[in-house]
Amino acid sequence: MSTVIRQAGGRDFVGWGSVLARLLDMGLIGSGAVLASLLFIPSAQQWTIESAFVVFDMALAILLLPWFDMYSSWRGRSKWRLAFNAVFGWVVVQGCGLVVMFLLHRAAPMSRLWCVSWTATTAIGIVVSRLLVYAVLGRRWRSRRNLRTVAVVGAGAHCDSVIASIAGSPAAGFRAVATLNTLRDRTPDAHGLPSFVRLSKFAEWVRDERVDEVWLALRMSDESTLLRILDEFSGDLVNLRFIPDVRSLVMFDRNMVDLIGSPAINLMASPMTPYALMQKALFDRLFAVVMLLSLAPLMLLIAVAVKATSKGPVLFTQRRKGVDGRVFRIYKFRSMRLHAEQPGVICQATRGDPRVTRLGAFLRRTSLDELPQFFNVLRGDMSVVGPRPHAIEHDDEYRAIVDGYIHRYRIKPGITGWAQINGFRGETDEIEKMRGRVEHDLYYLRNWSFGLDMRIVLATVAKGMSHRNAY
Template sequence: MLSVLSRMIDIAVVALGALLAASIHAQNLVWLDDMQSTLLAFNCVLVIMTFPSFRIYRSWRGKPVYDLLWRVTLAWLIVEGAGVLLTFSLHRSDLLSRLWLLYWGVITSALLMISKAVVHAVLKSLRREGFNQKAVAIVGAAPYGQFLIEQMRSRPEAGFSPVCVFDETFASAELAGVPVKRDLADLTLLVRGRAIRELWLALPIAQESKIHQIVTEFRHDFVNIRFIPDVRSLSFFNHAVVDLLGVPAINLAASPITDLSVLPKRVFDRVFAAGVLLALAPLMITLAVAVKVSSRGPVFFKQKRKGIDGHEFEIYKFRSMKVHVETPGHVTQAKKGDKRVTRVGAFLRRTSLDELPQFINVLKGEMSVVGPRPHALEHDNIYKDLVKGYMFRYRIKPGITGWAQVNGFRGETDRIEKMMGRVKLDLYYMQHWTFGLDMKIVAMTLWKGFAGANAY
């Protein structure tokens, strides 16, 4: 029912967008002409045919709304592009205003995103109030069954409600306040009485016979059966199920940020980096002259760092130290009162202005504005075996600023506890990444400033 209603809303939004575009184009409230009406009808049919292939009408219960918004925007742009190609193939493009098509594309994209976001927010609000809930029975008790119960209760907006736990070997009558059933007949009675809408199998993969028994028992019943194996100890990321050669696969160690969802991040990185380099060009030229005049050596300090998936690149900074030779395989971090730091360099490091050339790395696609900070290769070799999850930070592009930096982890990591704290925040960022979180980190960086007590 909701899927049909969603389709009707999308068709109405596409039609409304076409009318608004025509009114703006004509600067008056008008109806569509024959060619515009024909293209609208064609695009509405394409919406019905195309949107389902982008999985727009699946259940978005408990899933991030930004993924839905990018799917619907991309799907609509493809639909409008197909409509334009049709007009060209019929040699009728001269009858259509390109400005109207542009207005229609932009307005409808905005309306689709707004309508989806509003519906998603309304449903979340209703579920938070206890409506539109799906009753869940968990097969498998502590500790993973209890973890799933806590997850459902911590996110009521997802609309899942635990009603019972089935475990033939569990001794207690309750688990986290949820009644425990030990007899399969009791669970069967609940399922066939429509008191259960979801069966979650929180069992280890080794219990194949139990999984097979449950699936066979309820194969004729209209209940959703989901196998949710406990793989938390195997990965630092959310375990997305992907289609690999037509076979479902669970990502245990893979980037949590998909190519589709990262598109706005990529666009922002290039636009923002270009804007910063253009706006601050006079300042950067002045700093370059100051670095050159203050001590002998090059303007830029270059050092090999790891980028996404371990690909190495040269990071750029304004040189802040006197030219010196390090022991091979060893990098000495700057300390407070370090005699290697020049007077100009001390100012640059204190204000983080030495980091400005890294926007060149961003423009080249080697770094992102926001992401885990890359460390010297020598430090990678030290910490990869000492800090759990350290190398997972390189599954995405490193950044100029990051969640760890705006939360106080900047500068020298002279103790392993500091690196552990930084890595923990970097992994949190990767697990909870959204484009909105990036914008929040950028805003926090600008608000707090780049200077800090640990920057020396």
């Protein structure tokens, strides 16, 4: 078996590009500090301490920023995720630097306004630099320069989808150049590309044309083909990527994880990495504190109104399932009159329900009855964004008749979610309504990003949390 050696040639944003990116970040950190000093002119003592702080932060940035995936390949990655990682990484660096300065008793003389200005200026500079470089690379890739060539192995709808995705994403920096038909039932030149049915001819062509990558668009059960490809290209420096057909799986996390020292793919597990969970938990706590402080007068007014307009407690609590099925008590402003229910039976509110008070109808329609759930977020029972939790009795009913229902509980339930901003709120009197809600929840799980959470929060605020189905 022949061995093909390729020259690196700087064909990706790695190697020397990564070094330049690090140097650029150091320059932006220093420039941000200088610009902040021009705005807030420091004294001699402040200048000495602040200069030491800047140098120390540069050293910290060299050590910590690579942990935020800022210097690996940009091909096929979201520019907004790159920008967020850059800002989050810089804030962590700055936070660590401030902690060290505080422990050394050197933080007091520093100007707070200078520090905030420096942090903001540098964050803006890092984001702008990333977006500019991303735009330049995307333009080069769209003009079909510096593309990585891809040969696709597979057949059928999944293989067609992979090839179509490559063609439909020119800014990702890939170009399909050939296929290996594993079913041997197609004519050559499928998709307008050279198509092979024999692995030996395909491998020979890949080596002759110096193809960069081979993507395996195969079924999970097609182990024999996978092993043959791995054996054929074991002596070549060509990237092999497995893109399994997982359409039959409800949940699938494509990320490789380390499991007691062995690589593993999560077929059905929480899609959230520890880093993502840290991001989400930090945002949840900060957002909950801000909302509770800012909405305290309104919540106090609602509490007084609830108590004054009907008998009973201000808050309504109910047992719900949280992440991994753990049970917690959810808080709401009471919107119904006190009434008796049969044990184990929960009756959903319907339009014109006589149990709902006049004030309660307004609170439910505007979702103001949900505000106490920020206490649930602060306690760690819920998240700001996630699948809405249902009554436990409904969980037991729907998990048996709605495919994928139980997977909603692989992450914390939320005050708002992807299903809610897309119209799936209120009563689920038809099974199709619940199926639609679950489909949107699973979409959120499979496609989670911090940017998607922000989009949902902004959409919730823009719509005022009001909906015609909320009653």
